[in-house]
Amino acid sequence: MAVCCDLEVDVNGEETFLVHKKIVGSYSGRLSKLFGKSTNAKRNKVVFHDFPGGAENFELVSRFCYNEGKIDVNPSNILFLYSAAQFMEMNTSVSGTCNLLEKTKKSIEEISYWTWSDLLVALKHCQDLQPIATFSGVLEKCLDSLVGRLAITSEASPCASTSSPDSSGFRLSCDSRSTESLKNSFSRATWWFEDLSVLSPDLIGMLIELMVSRKYNHVMISRFLFHYQKSKFCTASSDEKCKVLEIVIDMLYTLDPISISCKNLFGILRVVLSLKIGKSCRNKLESMIGSQMDQxxxxxxxxxxxxxxxxxxxxxxxxxxxxxxxxxxxxxxxxxxxxxxxxxxxxxxxxxxxxxxxxxxxxxxxxxxxxxxxxxxxxxxxxxxxxxxxxxxxxxxxxxxxxxxxxNYEKLSTEACMHLSQNARFPSKSTVQALISQQLKLKNLLQGTNNTKLYTDSPLNFNDIQGKAKKDEATKQVVLYSGRLDISAENEKLRAHLQRMQWRVVELEKVCKKMQTQMAKIMKSKVSSHSAARSLPRLCS
The missing domain is CATH 1.20.1440 (de novo design (two linked rop proteins))
Structure with missing residues (x-):
């Protein structure tokens, strides 16, 4: 037993392994340097405090060594094996076999041929080992392949999500019936929402940045971000919610404003109000809402x-x-x-x-x-x-x-000005200003009337004349009311001027009544002549 298992390896304090020093050392440059050509039969002990992937990953590496460099590298273990190969310096080939580092690098180059489910599995592991995933290129290649699949299948649907037994890829939608509902169409366009909701906020940020750079549909991206926020909030802690919100808001801010739902932005705002997120992030949210205030x-x-x-x-x-x-x-x-x-x-x-x-x-x-x-x-x-x-x-x-x-007194209606002129809650200067505004309107009205000539042989609109008379009557009421105002001595000139305006309104009213009488006579004569014309007999041809 001492000969076969002469090396004790403590992995991160999780578990201790007994392995053959010569077998493992022949594949690991790190252990080979540590023990050199020592033939001491005494059992040695090595303690690793930061072994990537922990005890489970060390067991995989041990199997690789004991199986003479044979191991199945797949999406679920590629990142762990690569990180372990880097840590243990396993870049030495034994008996013509491919070393572990070379084997994992070769698998990384083939990521573009992985299935959708394989990519998701690899990305989940990237969350746990993100620095190594970034350094190795696994994360970048997985995200690149993922976005490429989404772009190709933007009008297609997969066989199913990762829960489907068929994980080999995608199928194009063959249902071209014109009666298909919009709901089903939306489901086909958003089939990937649930699958990607399992990713961490950091990976989502990287994914969205890549999608934006690839000119992916901004409307679809914004819908996914709102979906992601809601799905993550079900089980997240307060700190996790803040992290999710900050990523979602930052990513939304990079999109075209017209592609973002104003209603959903207000939904996020109400959540933000109960949490403490960064000021910069909150300013971005308020800016996006402000740009859509008309919605x-x-x-x-x-x-x-x-x-x-x-x-x-x-x-x-x-x-x-x-x-x-x-x-x-x-x-x-x-x-x-x-x-x-x-x-x-x-x-x-x-x-x-x-x-x-x-x-x-x-x-x-x-x-x-x-x-x-x-x-x-x-x-x-x-x-x-x-x-x-x-x-x-x-x-x-x-x-x-x-x-x-x-x-703005000029944009107040006559009724509002009348109400303001007798409103005790407003300062006296304001009530006088309302009357002055109406005076200017009346002055313009009277000037327009003085420039108008009445032609009995031209067509006149009786309704227009009535409307004019009603408007003048309302203006007259404002002027008449000014006589009951308690205007101070310095405004006596204004009182006199308003009284003169009152007299002119009365004269204007007389002119309008005269016009109405003349118009009635004209209309009556036209009706009589028309009746007489119809009573004449038709000439025989």
Whole structure:
């Protein structure tokens, strides 16, 4: 026994092996250097603290030595055997047999011929020995072959995933029926999602980078990343979840923004809010969401404020979204997108306005976050401001004026201006400004009327005249109401001017009534002449 097993090998403290020093040493340069030509029959002991693959892998190496260099190198052991061959310096051939290092390198060169299942098996082992896998080229070749298969079969489906008994490759879909459902089509396109979800975040990052460089479909990549995040979260710890999120967000950031689902981004955001991920990664997520603000909904934006805050919703987060949207060229590239975002923000402002803890500076920041060109009407914002001032009745006059300075009076409707002119919650300067704005509109209206001539022999639209009269009546009400305002002495000139405008409105109303009477006579005469024409007998031919 002492002659046959004269070497004791302690492998990483896991297990101790008794082997023949001469047999193992003839294949291992490391052991050969260690013992030299010693013929001491005394048993020697070697302790390895960092043997790659542990005791199980050392057993494989021992079998290789005892079987005279014969061993089956396959995807499940190639990386372990290669790493052991490097560690033990097994680059010496014995009796014409191929040494272990050469044998594993030859197998690595044949990775491109492996099946899909073989590639997955090898990649799982690469996760455990990533430095060696990277150095040996196994990881790079496996990923390269994997992406190549996906590119070739982007419109095909495999026999099944790795759980299928048939692991020899792929089969093209032969079902070309026109009635096939979209669900089945999607399943064929995403057959690889579940298989690759077992990989570590680091390998997924490397895989996605390679797919992007190979011009793989960005929409499919983004769908896989969202699937990967959900599948990994089932059993992951908090630290593992952070790692997964950071990789997913970093990879999504490299894709074309239009290929990423805005809804799914908000789904990731809600998860991120409960975890501590890096600031850089979070900024990337907010930037991606901001670039798609026109695809968001009000429910997406109603995100509760951070823990410890007094206000209800996270207004700062929405402001950062808007900043990202602006920097993305939202209003420069598409005015339609900008108006869509403005409509959404108007709803959001109305929703947060009743919050008694919302500071006036934050409310004002929301009002001015978008350019004035984004809105055709300011009525919704006026009503939101009215609610805010009602809830925050304790604001100083200066704070109220800062908020009111953001209001665009020219884009308020007549009804909104009338409401504002008698709204005690707004500063007096603001009510006067509303009247001045309406005065300018009325002035332009009157100038247009004075330049209009009535021709009885030209076709007139009675509905247009009625609409004009109604509009003038509404304007008249605003001017008449100004007479009941408590205007200070320095505004007496404004009072007199408004009274003159009131008189002109009355005159305009008389002109409109006269036009209506003339139009009625014209229409009546046309009807009479038409009836008379139909009563005449037809001439005989």
């Amino acid at each position: 968001a909904t009000l429910d997406n934006l109603l995100i509760p404020s951070p823990y410890g805050s007094t206000y209800l919703y996270d207004v700062n987060l929405v402001l950062r979204f808007l900043k990202a949207f602006r920097h993305g060229g939202g209003w420069q590239l598409s005015p339609m997108r900008m108006k869509k975002v403005a409509s959404l923000i108007d709803l959001y402002i109305a929703e947060v306005a009743p919050d008694p803890c919302l500071k006036s500076s934050k409310f004002l920041a929301l009002l001015v976050a978008l350019p004035d060109s984004a809105r055709d009407s300011w009525d919704e914002l006026y009503h939101a401001m009215d609610i805010y001032l009602e809830v925050h009745a304790g604001l100083s006059e200066e704070e109220k004026m800062k908020i009111c300075c953001a209001l």
